[in-house]
């Protein structure tokens with residue numbers, strides 16, 4: 001499993017020593033081969049600053065209502081003892097795509113998917129509740145994509161994770177990075193992901209060989225992967241883990257795979273904590289003015305292409 005980036009322990013050897021077979025700890029998550037996102041393009045992407053016994057950890061998340069952030073479950077689990085972090089150990093950075101300009105708010109509640117059982121990463125999703133934010137140009141809410149995501153679909157991953165596979169701390173960027181990824185074939189991905197049937201299940205698998213040199217890396221965990229439909233971005237996945245068939249978790253290997261939690265698969269879990277779109281509906285007018293995104297016809301915050 002990609003682990004959160006542990007700032008005090010980062011050397012390359014650590015990333016290599018920990019494989020997807022191991023317990024949760026700093027492995028491999030990364031925006032590599034990407035570029036700096038346009039300021040203001042991802043106002044719903046947040047950073048997570050985690051206080052751990054070993055130091056501080058970095059992950060990301062996405063605002064899906066005015067008080068709920070979706071992230072990876074492994075980001076909010078203590079990597080050493082495997083227990084849920086207390087909300088007091090989790091701070092959410094908002095308001096800028098430059099990390100050093102963000103303001104941080106405390107987590108009030110953390111909900112991990114009830115079936116998440118490390119080291120199996122099939123249900124790698126958690127929700128963090130904060131005090132309600134007031135949407136503005138720099139902070140607002142993402143809509144979730146609920147349509148099919150077939151092989152060869154291009155997705156955009158973002159994050160503040162490492163920008164080179166063995167770069168360690170020195171390669172953690174201040175500005176949010178983004179890169180494209182390509183959804184892999186069922187035949188290839190089922191070799192890598194146990195039980196993988198298609199990218200319409202709980203996970204989306206991408207193959208590095210379809211777009212060489214571009215990948216997520218340590219520190220990108222939990223951050224969103226987006227699909228663009230008619231010029232608008234929708235949250236499709238969460239960065240979870242990656243490696244090659246030999247279990248080498250080095251980021252951006254030519255024969256590597258990336259695995260992303262498919263958010264819309266977890267609609268009932270999300271709805272058990274927050275009805276997505278409830279609060280958003282009240283803000284839709286404001287959101288439309290800000291970004292030109294039209295509200296879904298059913299106004300529920302879920303873009304479902306199948307309805308078209």
Ligand SMILES: *[C@@H]1O[C@H](CO)[C@@H](O)[C@H](O)[C@H]1NC(C)=O
Pocket residue numbers: 007049050056057058
């Ligand atoms: C988290 O915040 C603390 C206090 O501001 C800072 O020292 C640390 O570097 C941050 N950690 C990460 C991973 O950004």
